[in-house]
Structures are given as C-alpha cells and as structure tokens.
Amino acid sequence: MSDTIEVGDAAAEPGELATGYIDGVELTTGDSIDIPVLVLNGVEDGPTALLFSTQHGKELQGTEVVHELMHRELSPESVAGAVVAIPVANPLAFMHATYRSWIDNRDVGYVSVENPAGNTTERLANAIWTEAWSEADLVLNFHCNDHPDSLYFQIIEPTEETEPDLERAAEAFGVTTIRKDDRVDQGPSPAGAGGVPTLSNKGAAEGIPELMVEFIDGRYLDETSLRVGVDGTLDVLREFDLLDGEPSEGPQDDVTLVPCKYTGGTGVNRAHGMLRNDHGGLLYPTQPTGEFVEAGEVVADVVDLHGERIEQVEMPEDGYLWAYAGAQQFATSGAMQTIESGGKVVYAFTHEDEA
Numbered sequence: 638m639s640d641t642i643e644v645g646d647a648a649a650e651p652g653e654l655a656t657g658y659i660d661g662v663e664l665t666t667g668d669s670i671d672i673p674v675l676v677l678n679g680v681e682d683g684p685t686a687l688l689f690s691t692q693h694g695k696e697l698q699g700t701e702v703v704h705e706l707m708h709r710e711l712s713p714e715s716v717a718g719a720v721v722a723i724p725v726a727n728p729l730a731f732m733h734a735t736y737r738s739w740i741d742n743r744d745v746g747y748v749s750v751e752n753p754a755g756n757t758t759e760r761l762a763n764a765i766w767t768e769a770w771s772e773a774d775l776v777l778n779f780h781c782n783d784h785p786d787s788l789y790f791q792i793i794e795p796t797e798e799t800e801p802d803l804e805r806a807a808e809a810f811g812v813t814t815i816r817k818d819d820r821v822d823q824g825p826s827p828a829g830a831g832g833v834p835t836l837s838n839k840g841a842a843e844g845i846p847e848l849m850v851e852f853i854d855g856r857y858l859d860e861t862s863l864r865v866g867v868d869g870t871l872d873v874l875r876e877f878d879l880l881d882g883e884p885s886e887g888p889q890d891d892v893t894l895v896p897c898k899y900t901g902g903t904g905v906n907r908a909h910g911m912l913r914n915d916h917g918g919l920l921y922p923t924q925p926t927g928e929f930v931e932a933g934e935v936v937a938d939v940v941d942l943h944g945e946r947i948e949q950v951e952m953p954e955d956g957y958l959w960a961y962a963g964a965q966q967f968a969t970s971g972a973m974q975t976i977e978s979g980g981k982v983v984y985a986f987t988h989e990d991e992a
C-alpha cells in the first residue's frame with residue numbers, strides 16, 4: 638500500500654486526487670502568488686511522474702493537457718504509483734501572459750533551484766524543485782511554440798544514466814525527436830552547460846529523466862495539441878508501468894514528422910540552434926516547417942517599414958525548421974511577426990544518418 642503524498646498543501650491518500658498550492662512569493666501588495674498543483678495517488682504502488690507545464694507564461698496548451706489527464710483520463714484506480722501535475726509552473730509569467738516572470742524578467746527554468754533566500758523567480762524555482770521535481774522518477778515538461786505552422790516535437794538531453802529511460806519515453810510519446818548530446822559528452826554536472834543548477838540540470842545530475850515536449854500555437858487552446866499531449870502522455874505512462882497496457886506502436890498519427898531512430902525511421906535529429914538576422918522590420922517566413930531545406934535556401938525575408946525587402950536569411954546547412962519565432966518583446970519571445978537585429982528568425986535542426 639502506498640503512503641500519503643504531500644506536495645505543497647495538497648495531500649492525497651492512496652486512491653485520492655488532491656489539489657492545492659505550493660507556496661510561492663508575495664507581491665508588493667502582500668498578495669500571494671502560489672503554484673497550483675494536483676496530486677493523484679494510485680491505489681497501487683509504482684513510480685511518480687511529474688507533468689510540468691507553462692514554465693513560460695504564454696504557453697497554454699500543456700495546461701489543458703494536464704487538466705484533461707488529471708480529471709478525465711487518469712484515475713487513482715487506474716494509476717500504479719502517482720502522477721503529480723503542475724499546470725502553470727510560473728504563475729508570475731502566466732498572470733501577465735509573458736514568457737518570463739514580469740517582476741524580474743527571469744525564467745523559472747533557467748535560474749538556480751538552490752537559493753530559497755534568492756531573488757523572486759529563484760524562490761519559485763526552489764519551491765518547485767523541493768516540493769515536486771526532486772521527488773519525481775520521470776518529468777514531462779510541456780512547452781509551446783507560438784505559430785500554428787510549427788512542428789510538434791520533443792527534445793531529449795540524456796545523461797548516461799537517463800539515456801535508456803529517455804529513449805523509451807521518446808519512442809512512447811511518438812513525435813519528432815531532437816537529441817542533444819552535451820550531457821552524454823560532458824557528464825551531468827548539476828550546474829549544467831550554463832553553470833546554473835536549474836530544474837533540468839540538477840534533475841539530470843540526480844538521474845531524473847525529463848522529456849521536453851513542444852506543442853504549437855501556444856496562445857489558443859486547440860484540439861490537435863490536446864490530442865497529441867494526452868495520447869503521448871498516456872503512452873509514456875504505459876511504457877513506465879504507471880498504467881496498464883502497452884504503448885501504441887510507432888509515431889502519432891496526423892502530425893508532421895521528421896523521422897529518426899526514436900520515431901519512424903533511422904538516424905538522429907540534432908538541434909542546430911536559432912537562425913538570426915541583421916536588419917529590423919517585418920518577418921516573412923518562406924519555408925514550411927518539417928520539410929527538408931538545403932543549405933543556402935532562403936528561410937525568411939525581412940521587410941523594412943517602407944515596404945522594401947532588405948534581407949534574406951539563409952539556411953546555414955542542410956536540415957529542417959521546427960518553428961518561426963520573431964522579435965523579443967517585453968519578456969516575451971516571438972510575440973509578433975516582427976524582428977529586430979539579431980532576433981529569433983527560426984529554430985533549425987539537422988538530421989544525421991547513422992553509419
């Protein structure tokens with residue numbers, strides 16, 4: 638028999654779904670901004686999965702995925718183990734529909750989790766780490782790109798320890814998979830590549846696998862993101878024996894896919910990074926996402942405010958695009974189809990065939 642699980646002030650006995658809040662921070666008014674949490678404690682013992690959404694406050698799709706899973710698809714009778722869900726991980730960002738905390742322009746996923754007496758956003762990160770992330774056996778971290786023509790995809794960044802679990806999770810979720818190998822190559826330092834013990838970095842160092850999933854069209858709820866999120870998560874929970882049954886075979890239906898060895902093909906997709914521009918103006922995408930683009934092909938035009946096309950941004954190497962972004966605006970990336978010098982034109986990745 639499993640024990641009572643407490644996360645923040647939510648306490649679920651075996652066989653219960655409890656809701657509550659993790660203590661967050663106070664505004665100048667003294668009003669508390671706390672982190673909502675749901676705890677579903679299965680009747681049977683098993684691992685703990687954390688469903689984590691909306692670290693970026695304008696990325697809404699994962700919130701609905703969490704609601705659907707916790708209230709309709711899952712039940713304490715069907716789950717072996719526990720599912721803890723944080724539907725809005727940065728309420729400071731969410732309340733102003735900004736990417737980061739409006740109060741200090743920080744990202745709760747990119748600050749240290751080790752400073753309970755630190756700055757405002759560090760306190761939120763510490764609370765999430767202490768109450769939820771550090772206790773999980775598996776994390777699904779839900780994000781969204783802004784534009785409807787973006788690709789549904791997932792990123793895995795394994796360590797030697799988490800690699801087998803992350804490969805299983807990616808195959809079960811079944812959308813385009815992009816792999817980053819920094820942690821395998823360099824080892825899982827708690828401070829990570831950026832020198833900061835973030836949720837992801839410290840989690841990886843402690844052997845907690847994290848599957849990062851990106852939905853599309855983040856500002857408005859839509860049926861496809863809901864279906865992709867619910868179906869993918871249920872298959873991951875089956876793969877890790879929190880639910881009975883086998884995950885469905887192969888990638889998800891009816892979503893654009895760039896195959897790799899985890900989803901419907903061979904070889905590996907690897908992140909290239911952001912393509913940037915030199916001139917400011919309006920951003921005009923010229924390629925569909927998820928289709929092969931040759932090195933040197935134009936991926937976007939920049940048009941100045943007089944209406945002249947002043948720049949063409951080119952693909953630096955053979956590969957694919959996953960999402961057009963746009964200008965950086967008031968703690969929000971990709972808010973409008975405009976762009977400043979050095980802005981975010983488009984995210985690109987490559988496909989590497991295996992020998």
Ligand SMILES: [Zn+2]
Pocket residue numbers: 692693696780781
């Ligand atoms: Zn995000």
